[in-house]
Amino acid sequence: MKNILLNIKMKPKDKGLQTAVRLLLLAGALFMVLGGPLPRVARKILPILSPLTALSEAVAQRTWYAALYWLLPPLAVLLLAVFKGRFFCQWICPLGTLYALPGKSSKPKSGGTAVSPSMGIGADAPPKKKILSLRLNAMIFWLILSASAFGLPVLLSLDPLSTFSRLGAWREAAMWIPGALIPLMLLLSFFQPQAWCTHLCPLGYSFDLMNRRSGKKTFNRDRRQFLAGLGIGIPAALLLPKIIKGKSKPSILPPGATPKFAETCTRCYACVAVCPTRIIRIKTGGGLNELFMPELCFDRGACEEFCNRCTQVCPTGAIRVLAENAKRHRKIGEAQINRDACLSWTDDEYCMVCDEYCPYSAIATHTKGNGIPCPEMIPEACRGCGACEHNCPAVRDGKAILVSALTPQEKIPS
Amino acid sequence: MEKLSRREFVKTGVLGSAALAAAPSALLAANPSKVDVWIFKGEDPRTLMAECMETVFANGGFGKGARKVALKVNAAWDRTPEQAANTHPELVDVFLEKALASGVKVVMPENPCHRAERSFTSSGLLDVAKKHNVKMIDLKSHKKSFTEVDIPGGKKLKSVKVAREFLEADAVVNMPIAKHHSGGTLTICMKNWMGAVEGRKTWHVKGLHQCIADFSSFMKPTWAIVDATCCMTSKGPQGPSEDMIYPQQIILSKDQVAADAVAALLFHDSPYKVKYLQIAKEMGVGVTDKSDMNIHEVEV
Numbered sequence: 001m002k003n004i005l006l007n008i009k010m011k012p013k014d015k016g017l018q019t020a021v022r023l024l025l026l027a028g029a030l031f032m033v034l035g036g037p038l039p040r041v042a043r044k045i046l047p048i049l050s051p052l053t054a055l056s057e058a059v060a061q062r063t064w065y066a067a068l069y070w071l072l073p074p075l076a077v078l079l080l081a082v083f084k085g086r087f088f089c090q091w092i093c094p095l096g097t098l099y100a101l102p103g104k105s106s107k108p109k110s111g112g113t114a115v116s117p118s119m120g121i122g123a124d125a126p127p128k129k130k131i132l133s134l135r136l137n138a139m140i141f142w143l144i145l146s147a148s149a150f151g152l153p154v155l156l157s158l159d160p161l162s163t164f165s166r167l168g169a170w171r172e173a174a175m176w177i178p179g180a181l182i183p184l185m186l187l188l189s190f191f192q193p194q195a196w197c198t199h200l201c202p203l204g205y206s207f208d209l210m211n212r213r214s215g216k217k218t219f220n221r222d223r224r225q226f227l228a229g230l231g232i233g234i235p236a237a238l239l240l241p242k243i244i245k246g247k248s249k250p251s252i253l254p255p256g257a258t259p260k261f262a263e264t265c266t267r268c269y270a271c272v273a274v275c276p277t278r279i280i281r282i283k284t285g286g287g288l289n290e291l292f293m294p295e296l297c298f299d300r301g302a303c304e305e306f307c308n309r310c311t312q313v314c315p316t317g318a319i320r321v322l323a324e325n326a327k328r329h330r331k332i333g334e335a336q337i338n339r340d341a342c343l344s345w346t347d348d349e350y351c352m353v354c355d356e357y358c359p360y361s362a363i364a365t366h367t368k369g370n371g372i373p374c375p376e377m378i379p380e381a382c383r384g385c386g387a388c389e390h391n392c393p394a395v396r397d398g399k400a401i402l403v404s405a406l407t408p409q410e411k412i413p414s
Numbered sequence: 415m416e417k418l419s420r421r422e423f424v425k426t427g428v429l430g431s432a433a434l435a436a437a438p439s440a441l442l443a444a445n446p447s448k449v450d451v452w453i454f455k456g457e458d459p460r461t462l463m464a465e466c467m468e469t470v471f472a473n474g475g476f477g478k479g480a481r482k483v484a485l486k487v488n489a490a491w492d493r494t495p496e497q498a499a500n501t502h503p504e505l506v507d508v509f510l511e512k513a514l515a516s517g518v519k520v521v522m523p524e525n526p527c528h529r530a531e532r533s534f535t536s537s538g539l540l541d542v543a544k545k546h547n548v549k550m551i552d553l554k555s556h557k558k559s560f561t562e563v564d565i566p567g568g569k570k571l572k573s574v575k576v577a578r579e580f581l582e583a584d585a586v587v588n589m590p591i592a593k594h595h596s597g598g599t600l601t602i603c604m605k606n607w608m609g610a611v612e613g614r615k616t617w618h619v620k621g622l623h624q625c626i627a628d629f630s631s632f633m634k635p636t637w638a639i640v641d642a643t644c645c646m647t648s649k650g651p652q653g654p655s656e657d658m659i660y661p662q663q664i665i666l667s668k669d670q671v672a673a674d675a676v677a678a679l680l681f682h683d684s685p686y687k688v689k690y691l692q693i694a695k696e697m698g699v700g701v702t703d704k705s706d707m708n709i710h711e712v713e714v
Contacts, residue, residue: 041472276529306492306532350689352596352621353615357527361649365596374598393615
C-alpha cells in the first residue's frame with residue numbers, strides 16, 4: 001500500500017534530528033500534562049492544539065469560544081496541515097511519538113542496516129501481517145463531528161491530544177477506563193507500528209483533508225467513510241442517549257461549566273488534575289453522553305472559595321475562564337438539610353459544623369427551646385461549594401446536608 | 415508533673431496510662447492557692463505581647479531545662495489577620511522572637527480546617543514562622559504525627575489521636591484567638607485543641623462540649639495565651655463577620671480554663687453561657703470563678 005502519509009521526503013541525517021525533536025517534545029508534553037513547576041495554564045496547551053477539538057466544540061456549542069486567542073494555536077496547526085500535511089504527526093504529536101517507541105524497538109530484522117530506524121510515520125517497512133488492515137481514520141473523523149453536532153460527544157475523547165492529556169489525572173483510579181486507550185494502542189504498536197496514527201487517528205485524517213495537495217483526493221477516496229461516519233454518527237447521537245440512560249442524579253459541574261458541558265468536554269481531565277482538593281472526579285455512571293465526564297464529588301473536600309484553577313485549564317471552553325472573584329460567586333449547586341439525619345435537629349447535639357465551614361454564611365442558626373442551635377438554609381446565599389456536606393459529622397443516617405446540582409449555573413450576590 | 419504525664423503517655427502507652435490514672439488529682443493538689451490570670455490591655459499588639467512574654471519568663475518561663483516547645487496557634491482558616499479568624503501573626507511573631515531568644519526550640523503543628531497551603535498563608539502565620547526558622551507543621555498531610563492516647567478522666571472521650579509534637583514537647587503553649595463559634599458558643603483555648611487531634615468529627619457525635627472538657631483534662635498547657643485584640647462576635651469561627659469587638663487584650667494564665675472563663679466575659683455576662691466551661695468546672699479541670707483567681711490587670 002502506498003503510504004500517503006509520507007509527504008515529506010527526508011535524508012537519513014534529518015531522521016536523526018526528527019527523532020531527537022520528537023523525543024524532546026514528548027518529554028515536554030509529559031511535563032505539561034503532569035504539571036510540576038510549570039504554570040497551571042500549561043496543562044491546556046497540548047489539548048488546545050487540536051483543531052478537531054476546537055471545531056467539534058464550536059459545532060456543539062453553536063458558537064465560537066469567546067477567548068479567540070485560544071483559537072490561534074489550533075489555527076496554526078491547521079495552517080501547518082494546509083501546507084505540510086501530516087507534519088504535526090511526524091514532528092510534534094506526543095502520542096504519535098509514544099506509539100512509535102514500540103515500533104522502534106521491535107523493528108530491525110528485515111532492514112539492511114543496524115542504524116536506528118526512523119521515528120517518522122510510514123517510514124518503517126510494512127510488517128507482514130496487519131491486525132488492523134482497514135483505515136478507519138476518515139470514518140472516525142466524520143463520526144465525531146456529526147455526533148458532536150447532534151449532541152453525543154463521547155467519541156471526541158478519541159482526539160489524540162486529549163487522550164495524552166488524560167495522563168495528567170493518573171491519580172484517579174477511574175481515569176484508567178477512558179485512559180486504557182493508551183496502553184491498548186501501545187500494545188498494538190508492537191505488532192503493527194503506529195497502527196493508531198495510520199489507521200485510526202481522526203486528527204491525522206483532518207490534516208490529510210486540509211492538505212492543499214492531497215485534500216481533495218483524500219476526501220474523494222474516503223467518500224464511503226464520510227457517509228458511514230455521518231450515517232452512524234447522527235442516528236447514534238439522536239438515539240443512543242435515549243436508549244442508554246444511566247441512573248444517576250444530575251452531576252454537580254465545575255464552576256464555569258456551560259450547559260453543554262457534557263457535549264463539549266473532551267475528557268482531557270486537565271481540570272481533574274489541577275483541582276487542589278481533588279473533588280473533580282470521573283463520572284462512572286449516568287447516561288451515555290455523560291460517560292466519563294468530570295463531575296464534583298465532595299468526599300475528599302470542597303470547592304474552595306479562593307481558587308479558579310479548573311476554569312484556567314479547560315482547552316475547549318466546556319468550562320469557561322473565570323476570574324477568582326467571579327468564580328467565588330458562581331453558584332454550582334445548593335445545599336439542603338435533612339433534619340432527620342441532623343445531629344442538632346434530631347439528636348440534640350451541639351454541632352453546627354455546616355455553619356462553621358460555610359464560607360458564605362449561608363446557614364442561619366435556629367435555637368430550639370432546649371437551647372440547642374440548629375442549622376437552617378439561606379438558599380440564596382449558598383454557592384453549593386460542598387464545605388458543609390464534606391464536613392458534616394452525622395453518620396447514623398448519612399450526611400445531614402447534601403448539595404444538589406444547579407444547571408445552568410448562576411451568580412450569588414457578592 | 416504535668417509535663418511528665420504527657421511524655422509518659424507516648425512512651426509507655428497502655429501501661430503508662432494505667433499508672434498515670436492518678437495524675438489528674440495530683441495536678442489539682444499542686445494548685446492550692448488562687449490561679450494567676452494576667453490581662454494585658456493596650457493599643458499596640460506588639461508591646462502587649464512583649465509585656466506578656468516578660469510575665470511568662472518572670473513566672474517560670476517554659477519550665478526548668480525545657481528545650482522543646484510546641485505552640486498551638488489557630489491557623490485553621492483561609493482568612494486574613496483583619497478578619498480575626500486565626501491568631502494574629504504580630505503576636506505570634508513577638509512570641510517566637512522572645513521564646514527563641516530564651517534558648518528553646520519551637521514547633522507549630524496545626525490541623526487546619528482549610529487546606530494548609532491556603533490557611534497558613536492567608537493567616538500570615540507561615541510567614542512569621544519562616545521568619546524565625548520555626549517549623550509550621552500541617553498535620554493534615556503529616557498524619558503519621560498522630561498517636562493514640564487514653565484520656566483517663568474522659569467521660570465521653572476515652573481515647574484520641576493527638577499530634578506527637580504536643581506529646582513529646584517539654585512545654586506546650588496554647589495560643590488561640592477568642593471568637594464566636596456556632597457550635598461551641600465560643601472558641602478560645604480549650605476548643606483550640608481540636609486542631610491538635612485527628613478525627614475531631616466524632617466529637618460532635620459523642621457530645622461536643624463534653625469532649626472539649628475531656629480533652630482539656632488531659633492536654634494542659636504550660637501557658638495559655640489568648641489573643642483578644644480583635645474578636646468576632648458572630649459568624650464564627652470562620653467569618654467574615656460584621657460584628658467585631660476590639661478588647662485590645664491579651665489574657666495569660668497557666669490554667670487554660672481560667673483563661674477561657676475570663677475571655678468569655680468579653681462576650682457574655684457569665685462564663686457558663688459556654689457549656690464546656692460549666693462542664694470543666696464540674697469536672698475540676700480548672701477554675702472558672704473569678705473568686706478563685708488572682709487577676710492582674712496590666713495597662714501597657
